[in-house]
Amino acid sequence: MRIGILQPGHAPDEVRGDLGDYADMFERLLAGQDFSFRRWDVVDNIFPEGPDEADAWLITGSRHGVYEPHPWLPRLEELVREIVASGKPLVGVCFGHQVIAQALGGKVEKFAGGWAVGPQDYDFGDARLALNAWHQDQVVELPPGAQVIASNDFCRYAALVIGENVLTIQPHPEFTAEMIAGLIDHRAAKVPEALVAKARADLGSKTDNAELGRRMADFLRKGAK
Template identity: 55%
Template sequence: MKIGILQTGHSPEDLFGPFGDYDGMFRDMLDGNSFEFQTWAVVDGVFPDSADDADAWLITGSKHGAYEDHAWIPPLETLIREINTRKQPLAGICFGHQIIAQALGGKVKKYEGGWAVGRVTYEVDGRELTLNAWHQDQVVALPEGARVLGGNDFCRNGILAYGDHIISWQPHPEFSSAFVGGLIEKRGRGVVPDGLLDRAAAELDAPVDNQDIATFLAEFYRKERT
C-alpha cells in the first residue's frame, strides 16, 4: 500500500537536525508495516496530480492556521474533498485534523480557552488515551457526517471520524517527548504561557500512548472496505 503524506508544515529549523521533518516522523511511526511512502510538500506548493497518486493519505501538522490566507490551502481542500468522494483512507493530525473538517464544511478557529501543550488525556470509548498536544486552534463546528470519537473538556472534538475512511486526531501521536521538549524551548517561549510550558516540561518523562495510535493507524489503512 502506498501512503501519500501531504506535508503542511516543517519541523523548526533548529530541531530538524536531531529529529528530522514531520513526514519522517510519520514514516518512523508506521515503520514495519510494509507501507510505501511518498511525500508531497503542499506547504511549498508541491501537490500530487490527483488522489489516484496514492492508495491512502495522511495530512501532517503545521504552524499555520487552516483559516489563514495561503495559496496552498484551497487546492488542499479540493484534494481532501476528492479523497473523500473516492472513499480513500485518510488520516489527519492537528492541522490535518482541522483542515479536513474545514474542507468538508466544519469550522476552525483560535480557541478562546488558550493552548494545549504536552501530555493531554482524552476520553475514547470509555478509556483514557494520553498523547502529546501542541495547539491553540480547534474544530469548533463539525461537518455534516462527522462523528466525535474522543475528546475532553478543553477540546471536545479531539478525535473525529467520517464514514469508515477518514480518521483525525487533534493531538500528535508522532511527537516524541524529546521533540516536545525541543518545541517548549525553541518555539514555545514567548508564545505559550510559561506556566503551561513549565507543566509540560515537568511531565516529559511520563508515558504517552503513541504506540497505540501507530497500531490503530496501520490497521485503519489496511482495513478491508467495500
C-alpha cells in the same frame, strides 16, 4: 501499500536535523506495518496529481492556521474533498485534523480557552490514551456526518470519524518527548509560562503513541487491495 503524506508545514529547523521533518516522524510511528511512503510538501505548493497516487493518505501538522490566507490552502482543501470522494482512507493530525474538518464544512478557530501543550489524556471510549498536544486552534463546529470518537475537557472534538474513510486526530501521536522539548525551546513564545513549565515537567511521562499509531495503521490499511 503506499501511504501518501501531505506536509502543510515543516518541523522547526532547530529540531529537524535530529528528528527529521513531520513526515519522518509519521514514518517512524507507522514503521513495521508493511507500508511504503511518498511525501508531498504542499506548503511549498508541491501536490500530487490526484488521489490515485497513493493507496491511502495522511496530512501532518503545521504551524500555520487553516483560516489563514495561504495560496496553497484552497488547493489542499480541494484535494481533501477529492480523496474523500475517491473512497481512499484519509487520516489527518492536528492541522490535518482541522483542514479536513474545514474542507468538509466544519469550522476552526483560535480557541478562546487557550493552549494545550505536552501530554494530555483523551477519552476514546474504549480506552483513555495519553498523547502529546501542541495547539491553540480547534475544530469548534463539526462537518456534516462527523462522529466524535475522542475528547477531553479542553478539546471537545479531539478525534473524529467522517463517513467510512476519514479519521482525524487533534493530538500528536508522532511527537516524542524530544519533539515537545524542541517546541518548548523554539516555538513557545506565545504559550503561557505556566503551561510551558508543566509541559517541561511532564516530558518524562508515558504516552500511548504506539497504541494510537496501531489504530491509525489499521484505519489506513482499509485501502489495501
